[in-house]
Amino acid sequence: MARTVWDSSVGKKTVMAVSGLIMLLYLVAHMIGNLKIYFGAVEFNEYGHWLRTVGEPFMHYEWTLWLIRVVLVVAVVAHAVSAYQLSRRDIRARPSKYVNKKRRASYATRTMRWGGIILGLFIVWHVLDLTTGTVHPGGFQEGHPYQNVVDTFSTWYGNVIYIVAMLALGLHIRHGFWSAAQTLGAGSRTRDRALKTVAGVLALLLTAGFIAVPVGVMTGVVS
């Protein structure tokens, strides 16, 4: 069964849809958590600590967090590998272009591939910046996420990278969510408008919610 799914273009799209939805679910939680930064360093840092103790005493310290990380890494890798393989197939299927080119699909649809690459690169930077601290500007402090975030968004490039990535995320979700629903067979004529609306609202909320953090730092509300 797994072989059938992975070998088929329809199956691979299913992998993309499911992994995409997992990441989307995570992003919603992540975005809500991020907004705690507006309630001050104490609450935000406590929230950061809590993330490591979720599930205790059943789970050991950081187990849950690692579990989430593993799921996320699997999702990202599955999503990216499927996307890569499907894109290769698509490009092979249409090797020569029309002399007279017309573009009809929406911007969000057309930017899925580039948007995906931007997001992939962003994730690498984001992890190196705020999880491992490898490329963090200023002194990265384990256990002090509030200060780390403020440091990042005090640099111009930190803001640019983040905001550009979040805009790409919005576009990606707008087409991706609706598209995932179609791939999983959840769309229908009557449900189409509702699905498109949900996709749009999700995209808007997530983009706005995430961008609220650098905006907060830039405007001095968060410092």
Added chain:
Amino acid sequence: MTAEYVNYATGEPVVDTKAPSGPVDERWDKRRFEAKLVNPANRRKHTVIVVGTGLAGGSAGATLAEQGYHVVQFCYQDSPRRAHSIAAQGGINAAKNYRNDGDSVHRLFYDTVKGGDFRARESNVHRLAQISVEIIDQCVAQGVPFAREYGGLLDTRSFGGVQVSRTFYARGQTGQQLLLGAYQALSRQIAAGNVEMHPRTEMLDLIVIDGRARGIVARDLITGRIDTYFADAVVLASGGYGNVFYLSTNAMNSNATAVWRAHRRGALFANPCFTQIHPTCIPRTGDHQSKLTLMSESLRNDGRIWVPKAKGDTRPAHQIPEDERDYYLERIYPSFGNLVPRDIASRAAKNVCDEGRGVGPGGQGVYLDFADAIKRMGRKAVEAKYGNLFDMYQRITDEDPYEVPMRIYPAVHYTMGGLWVDYDLQTTVPGLFAIGEANFSDHGANRLGASALMQGLADGYFVLPATINDYLARHPHSEPVEVEHPLVQEVLAETEDRLNLLLAVDGDRTPDSFHREVGELMWEFCGMARTDSGLRKALERIPQIREEFWRRIKVPGTGEEFNQSLEKANRIVDYLELAELMCLDALHRNESCGGHFREESQTPDGEAARRDEEFSYAAAWEFTGTGSAPVLHKEDLVFEYVHPTQRSYA
């Protein structure tokens, strides 16, 4: 005119030796019982060639393969799914009597014999009516999405002026749905390896060895390669020859080459002059016109047909007041009005246009007006009933039929004539069978609406697969044919020579220009109304065109490539001979019947007058050489169940 051509000889009568005697409703059972069978284990040793993948060919290929025969099938289209059966709109008749409205096998049989103006064989027609019932079952099982009622049962409608509701349909695309059903069944057999399918391959000649059809010569239209294919039997399902007229509702590439080449190799050609002209087609708009589009006959249920009373009245329709309009069908045929049969409606339209009262460009059209229907039923109801047809009309003409009346004109639609076949659908060449529109058997001189699909599928699914067994069982051990056989080499060489000659002439006229010329000639003299003098004129002209063709034809390119001009030119070669035979047949049949109207033979009120005492036969012609007089073989028609009466619709 070569005087010899008209002075044809009458040969021995042709007799259908396969039709059993006895009560008509038992004949098919009797024949099936008497027919020899091929042991299932031996069937795969037999190869059957099927030419064409329309309703008849597609269903025959699939069914023969299901039975275990090895089928080698051909179509000129890029896919078997595109055969022109796909364009049939109206529906398919079947004597299911689901409506409890008094229909029965016998009534369908009766209607078809009468509708064919008593020029069809009773045995064949009765079998067709019997099988009609099974066709619907078969198609439903294949997933053909017929129209259904809310209760989930099949819907039917009445069609073509009959009084029972026996026509099953799938919106305006019944032909498409039935064809896709057959195509899918055929596809299953292709996948199973039982059918070897050759798309884009056109049959160019028939190979007859020791008096039996043993194969064909065909050209791969992509590479231009000419090849031979051998078999134990050959089935032609290549459709009708309406494209002789250049403008017709046939597909652009529908052609007569397969049947004509078979005719040249010895198969008798029956009733070539029986062509059906459909009254409701969209008129031509100019010389550029390449084909004509049919509008469903159902439009006549609610539309009113009229022309201006005055000659040369060029006012737009809405400016012509009611009392200056001539609703001529309602005037001449008060009881049937706009619903008179196809041939009568067509001729009446021609008559008013010949009087100079036609409308639209060139005066070749009459109005089909829905203003009253819209007033009576409301625009919504008209839209629900005819919306898709109105859209199609608007797309083609750029006129809105809700606002201005449609313009229609008759066009060649179907050919009842074809290769002569016996009850087993075998031609006079043993081992050569013809099914569907390619044969002449079931419609007599006129085909009823929704009967073409019925016949194609009856032949392909049920009749041929039963009768071909008998032939194959009687020839169990065919010597394999070698390509080196001198007869094969001869046919091959003739084909190659013909194509090479077409390429070598390098003249100054295009294939289309010749096709158009012969088509216009046929339309004028062998179209809706035929006369002795007109037909003689045509018979004089055709050999001249033929001579000019071989002198002035220009075919660019080579034979070893995809060359659509060469394909066309080669088909015209055959039209130029077939046209001659059609005119001769029309000339010899000095009576009017069904689609064949001889002006010399009409009742005082202008109706077709049959002359049963002289012409109650099928005329089967034997080829004797290009331009040389064919030999007429008559098959006498006997009517034991439906007694000939003169049609009257006044």
Added chain:
Amino acid sequence: MRLTLRVWRQRNADADGAMSTYEVDDISPDMSFLEMLDTLNESLILRGEDPVAFDHDCREGICGACSLVINGDAHGPERTTTCQLHMRSFSDGDTIDVEPWRASAFPVVKDLVVDRSAFDRIIQAGGYITAPTGAAPEAHATAVPKRDADFAFEHAECIGCGACVAACPNGAAMLFTSAKVNHLNVLPQGAPERETRVLDMVEQMDEEGFGGCTLTGECATACPKGIPLVSITNMNKEWLRAVRKSGR
């Protein structure tokens, strides 16, 4: 009307192709697009040049043979087949680009003619109901709800022209495949092969080298028969159901 045509010319499958420019004059707005090409071809033949090869047959919008990309649109600017497109959709003096369907699963045969046999092979993989002739039960033995019958019909309308593939930026055949899957899978007669049908057809579709679906919707926009995009969604659902049920 006077028009400039830029037409893709390619001698055969192996040759390189290029756009060639032709002028045509005296074009009537009532002509169909193919009749306009007929006119061009007549003059090319008389000039001793090779006429432009293009597929066409019924010229009434149902056989699915015609297949031109006109100014970047499969079947041209109107939502119909090329044969039903009329010159009144263009203006005097226009330059019109005419190209073949482009997809690696549809290799060019010559000029504007492509090989669409991949579609036939998809149907051969499972686009049928196994019902050998003679074995059929009485047609009214199984009632089919009108809603299902209508749904089946809407999908059965597909003419197999390939405009969906030509329009899709990925050269995908999902709309074509889904139309047949949906037509047959909704009917009770199609139920016994419901799972194998969709699995086999999708597998064949992949094997033919068609691209995957990114739901751009171009196919449904180009479809002359109006097969909706949601048709693909339905097929996805059928496919997932089949994987679950068949355990394949």
